[in-house]
Amino acid sequence: MLVELTVNGESRSANVPPETTLLKMLREHLDLTGAKLGCDVGDCGTCTVIVDGVSVNSCLMLAGRADGCDVTTIEGLATADELHPLQQKFEEHGALQCGFCGPGMLISAKNLLDNNPDPSVFEVRDALAGNLCRCTGYTKIIEAVIEAGEMMGQEQANV
């Protein structure tokens, strides 16, 4: 079946078998391998992408259901000139170790900051509850998200 969607601002389409998940379509048909397959049952969050403003486990969403949707993946965060504040703060804090949870974690964090630029620690924990990390113990991730929010707030103020 033909699935047409907008990924990171670009119109993309692919002919996929009907059982194809959005994750598989992104990774295997559109060569966007940032989102990862960790558990394939929606527990770990490594496959998180934003679909029409909602962060979803793309391993649980059929590609066909994303037809016509606007999708943001980890590949859509940076520009050719600069990192997204989240990417910068995650790097500075050493918030990613093995890095496998990173793409999903950053996307969940981005969706949080898009909707709530000044979250509390509790709100960050809540937003990242669906993203597992086995290396860091989360502390540095939460610090990085809070600081990225502050940085984005300052950028807004400077505009």
Add this chain to the structure above:
Amino acid sequence: MATRVKDVQTNVEDLVTARETRAPSRQPLAVPIDQPVTFPLELPESEARLRTPAVGQRATRPDGRLHGLGQTQYIDDITFPHMLHAKILRSEYAHARIVSIDTSEAEKMPGVIATLTGAEVPENSFGPTYQDQPILAYPIARHRGDGVAAVAATTEQFALDALEKIKVEYEPLPAVYDPLEALEEDSPKVHGDTNIYTSKVIKKGDVEAGLAASEHVFERRFSTQMVEHVPLEPHATIASWDGNGRVSIWSSLGRITLGREDLARTLQMPQSRIRLIGTVVGGNFGGKNEITNEPIVALLSKKSRRPVKAIYSRGDEFVSSTIRHPFIMDYTTGVDSEGRILARKIRLVLDGGAYCSWTGTTIGKGSILAPGPYNIDNVLVEAYAVYTNKTTTGAMRGFGAPQVCFAYESQMDDIADALGIDPLEIRLRNGFSENSLSPTGQSLQSVALKESLTQAADRFRWKEWQA
């Protein structure tokens, strides 16, 4: 008639001319997106990375930026032309003799290019200490996670569908699941005549005399559960057997030198013909310290003459990859009226699961650390690792240290509570200091245990909490 270079050139030119004159120029149906992935190429190092790498400074990782960009290439992000996908069928029983395996129906399924069974593995055994683990179980399956056959197909779905068509005839054997039952003489045996496959004894002083001289003796059994590492990246391998008789293997394995030795053994070919590429690993924690599906994927690549990729499902990961040893720990500790430990007698039973893996290291470290960081003159540790028909236990963060720590620290609290001594105080009274002798007689240097405890207690205001 021999074709001359001139003829070929003429033909090509004719073709080009013909196409240009006959075929109208055509726009491609869709304009390819020129920049599918965007990221800054020449950005200065982050300030954090330029700080002097010294103690007390925050460190960042050299690969941190790539991780954040989603640009790190793990094995599942790598593909090759004509690559196949492998899936492994696991045993239906915890303990069974495999009477026959019929893969003929599976081979007729769409997309299936090759199958593999244990009988086809040149040397069907591996293991870091004892080579007691099969690559694919044959003729005995010793736990539910044992692979019995594998399929390589053009898609993962085809491979999974084909697994259902493999007919395996089993003769179930009695199984043992409890490590204490496994110790008994009449228990079902997993390998050979006894289930005890490794043991360790540590003796210091005279533990019976020490217990006899004690004012109070505390006895308690502690146990810990099995724990899976759950690396977010499941075990992953790509193998490509080439026309030169060499095999290249991309693996999430942490110990590639050891892995290459095991591969040379199982594939029965010289190490010089095996190229093992350790890629970025999405979490190891000890669970990726030995080969798992590498020989299977290599042999499927040999049979199919194509690159083959195998990614464990999360289910494979839980049932088939190694886990942390569950411990059953009997602690008997004698103290004087002041709470000073005079003697400690410990019996550890490690539930080893079906195969040995890294039990040698685990039982060693667990036994040495079992009495705790305390000055005790009389110590006896007896540790046994036993086979059961369960998931194989192996290396995991600390190699047995966390299990015994849970037991000895719990008992320290029991003793403190019974004698009305402050839990911090009882640890300071017994704790190691400079030149303390370890249970194995090693003189310890640079011991900061008491300072660490005191500082930590101050930091979280232990005294205020007690008041």
